[in-house]
Amino acid sequence: MRLNQKFFNRNTVLVAQELLGKILVRKIPSTSLGQAAKIIRARIMETEAYCGMKDLACHASKGLTERTKVMFGPAGYSYVYMIYGMYYCLNIVTEREGNPSAVLIRALDCENCNGPGKLCQELKIDKKLNDADITKSNLLWIENGEIKIKKSQIKKGKRIGVDYAGKWKDKLWRFYL
DNA sequence: GATAAGATGTTA
DNA sequence: AACATCTTATCA
Numbered sequence: 001m002r003l004n005q006k007f008f009n010r011n012t013v014l015v016a017q018e019l020l021g022k023i024l025v026r027k028i029p030s031t032s033l034g035q036a037a038k039i040i041r042a043r044i045m046e047t048e049a050y051c052g053m054k055d056l057a058c059h060a061s062k063g064l065t066e067r068t069k070v071m072f073g074p075a076g077y078s079y080v081y082m083i084y085g086m087y088y089c090l091n092i093v094t095e096r097e098g099n100p101s102a103v104l105i106r107a108l109d110c111e112n113c114n115g116p117g118k119l120c121q122e123l124k125i126d127k128k129l130n131d132a133d134i135t136k137s138n139l140l141w142i143e144n145g146e147i148k149i150k151k152s153q154i155k156k157g158k159r160i161g162v163d164y165a166g167k168w169k170d171k172l173w174r175f176y177l
Numbered sequence: 178g179a180t181a182a183g184a185t186g187t188t189a
Numbered sequence: 190a191a192c193a194t195c196t197t198a199t200c201a
Contacts, residue, residue, distance in 0.1 A: 086185050
C-alpha cells in the first residue's frame with residue numbers, strides 16, 4: 001500500500017524513523033522508442049531529519065527561496081536539489097504547510113544505493129522530479145514494507161556533513177538499520 | 178582506519 | 190564562498 005499524505009504530515013523525526021524498511025518505488029520511463037519502462041523497488045535503509053526554519057542544517061533555515069519553496073508546501077512532496085555540483089539528493093517534505101521540514105533518503109538496500117548522491121544516480125532522480133506529489137505520482141512513491149521494523153533495530157547518529165550548523169549539528173537525527 | 182584533495186554547478 | 194557527496198590517493 002502506498003503511503004499517503006497523512007503519513008508524511010507528522011513530526012519529521014518520527015517520519016524519518018518510520019520510513020526505515022519502507023519500499024521506495026521508482027518508475028523510469030523508456031528513454032528510447034521500443035525500450036520498456038523500468039521499475040525499481042528498494043528498501044529504505046538510512047534517513048535524516050531536517051526540521052524547520054530553526055534547524056540551521058535545514059536549507060529552509062535560509063528562508064523561502066526558489067530552491068526551498070517546496071518544503072514550505074504540504075507534506076508528501078519530493079524535494080530534489082543538486083549538491084557539490086555533481087549529485088542530486090532526494091528528500092520527502094514532512095509536517096504541515098508552512099513548517100518547512102523534510103526527510104533526506106540517504107541509502108537503499110540495492111546495488112549502488114549506499115549514499116544520497118549515488119542512489120539518485122542509480123534511480124535516475126534529478127531536478128525534473130523536484131516538487132512531485134509522491135502520494136499520487138506514477139514515477140515515484142513509497143509503499144509499506146512487508147516487514148515490521150522494531151524500535152530496537154533502529155540505530156541513531158549525528159547527521160553527516162553539517163558541521164556548520166552550530167548546536168544543531170549534534171542532533172541525533174540520522175537513522176539507519 | 179583516518180584524512181585530504183579534487184571534480185563540479187547551484188545557491189544566497 | 191560555501192555546499193545535507195563520492196572517489197581516489199596517501200598516509201598510519
